[in-house]
Amino acid sequence: MRILHTSDWHLGRSFHREDLLGHQGAFVDHLLEVVEAEKVDVVVVSGDVYDRALPHVDAVALADETFARLAASRAKVVVSSGNHDSAQRLGFGSRLMDAAGVFVRTSAASVGSPVVLKDRHGDVAIHAIPFLDPSALLEPWSLGHRSHEAALSEAMTRVRRDLAARTKTRSVVLAHAFVAGATPSESERDISVGGVSRVATSTFDGIDYTALGHLHGPHVLSDALRYSGSPLAYSFSEADQVKGSWLVELNAKGFASARWIDAPVPRRLSRISGSLADLLTDRSLADREQDWVQATLTDVPRPARAMEQLRRRFPRTLVLQFPAPVTDVQAPGRPAPGTSDHAIALDFVRHVRGVEATPAESALLQDAFDACCHDPELDVLVGASLGSDNDGGRSA
Template identity: 45%
Template sequence: MLDAQRNFVDQLVALVESASVDVVLIAGDVYDRALPGLDVVKLLDEALVRITQAGAAVVLTSGNHDSAIRLGFASRLLERGGVHLRTHVEELDVPVLFPLGVNDPKEGSTGLGHVAIYGIPYLEPRLVAERLGAENATHFDVTQAAVERIRKDVQKRQESGPVYPVVLAHTFASGGVTSESERDLSIGGLGAVPLDLFEGFAYTALGHLHGRQELAPHVRYSGSPLAYSFSEAKHHKGAWLVDLNAGGAVAVEEVLWEAPKALATLRGTLEELLESDEHAWAENAYCQITLTDAQRPAQAMDRVRARFPETLVLSFDPQGAQARTSTSYSNRLAAAEDDLGVCCGFLEHVRGRDANEAEEAALRDALEAVRLQEAAQ
């Protein structure tokens, strides 16, 4: 999906330039695995260079798919170029400060106060609970401890002037809608943290869930820039353009990314899917197709791809077929009268239908050839 990801980066850089974006917030996941491929690392490098060249700083936190140590490498050096990494617990209460009214932290205060951006990377409870002083090794407790550290730092800074805190957090917040693409943070939903943990912040930018969604006016997921499973077929991928003014007023505008290819989830008989005009829009889409023929069609994938060449998933859900006996496969084999019955029974088991005349004839010829070969030996 590298080409699709490059296309997204092009759109992001264009937005930074056209909207004069000051800061791009990336709340993880940056990669899809702890050891990303070299071409993926190169693409991130190119993206960060282009974003900063377009005039924006970057604040980036690590997600549960990332290796925090690897992603955080050279963070102090990168900060000089406008890329601020927050991947370690020790950096939770070390914000990136941006004076209101200017887009470069080095330009100094304008008297309007500062936007203080704090990054909460993915916190694995068992690994960070003790370091954070959390009562229990749960997602709620470690996130609460992290937020309390941030609040204390905000209070201290506000003694010297207005501070408007913005928080990035890679977590599963209550009320978020999941998809099949995310890796579970815990079992049984215990990883969800309540929204009231983020009350009092000017804005909270969440990462982890792939759907762009608003949980509260100032608490939102940007979602993934691309769809990574067919459960995301109805997502409208995009971002949130946040305008924070003096006094803490926040205006949020949606931004939509254009996908190189649409996702299509189609269902029906093979004949319906190949002949119906209503499916013409999916001919150039990535397709997940479910065939409902009573019997599994021969060469189904080849025939489907003749019209929908980008079919990635093909499954079968026979409708209208006669109910088959619940007798186990081994019992059915034991009841077979001859070798041909065994072979036809196997075909029925894996195909969900009886052998047709041509298939039965082919099996009969193959068995006869084996019999003659054994007789000759």
């Protein structure tokens, strides 16, 4: 049996306000091409089909089109919900979809009841474990303590109970979790509960293949325990990650092999750093001019209209940042009595930036303080106006 392992589509997500739906649609086209070219029997999606519990209508339309196209392909489809998905919304119509060969599992009540498929070697039981909220399951499942490891351990107890009742059945598990040994990126939502989020790799011992979701980078924790990661980069921390899917093959005994298949890269991500002048003239950056760019400027003081200047060369610069400021070793002490607000502000600028404010900045600060300073004459006028309003227009 050939299984294509993918996860974390996050349909509807944007990238620093850039719409990704077209790029996600291109991945779906790629997915269908792989199914046909590689003679895939089953596509498994390990959670986070959508980016939010209330997905945009365009994201829902793309998911509908995707599942319809997969249902018409040679492959069966098994999907579990992730922490970004609404279990109720993603699972709507799941009993009807079963008949089309698209098996969507989003309820904790389904844990332990697999999708059973056949190949020439016999049965394969695919247990799609949805994202499990330990708080919601603490009492119903008698977890003992509130953690993801406790919830998944109980889920795997139910899975193993089912497998023990079967003979000569190979096993596949889908799980959406943070498994120890893998490295997260910046774009995953924290799923920790009381600081307890990691799950031990031993939780999945004895399973022929475990298709993990949640982390956006591919990881191989063991031959039979892998993350596919997301098909697109969703933060600049993923700029160096290779995106794609695992093509997994099961033989008569269980796991046989896994081969990586690259996903298309619609637009590359680049992180560049240096002074503004260097970035605008460095010839080695010519091949990055059409990338989505995160630029870190090292100039001190910070240059004016930096983003405007960067975008003349790198029109798709999305993030502009600066290194942490060099601050005084000695923080400013309590100001002496009579020190003006303007002087305190200038001292603060020098402390956090490491250099004095420019004359223009100093003048701007002075104008700001002058604009909001105490004006006794204005107070008298405002007070008189309020007094006349409160007594119905009669003079005191």
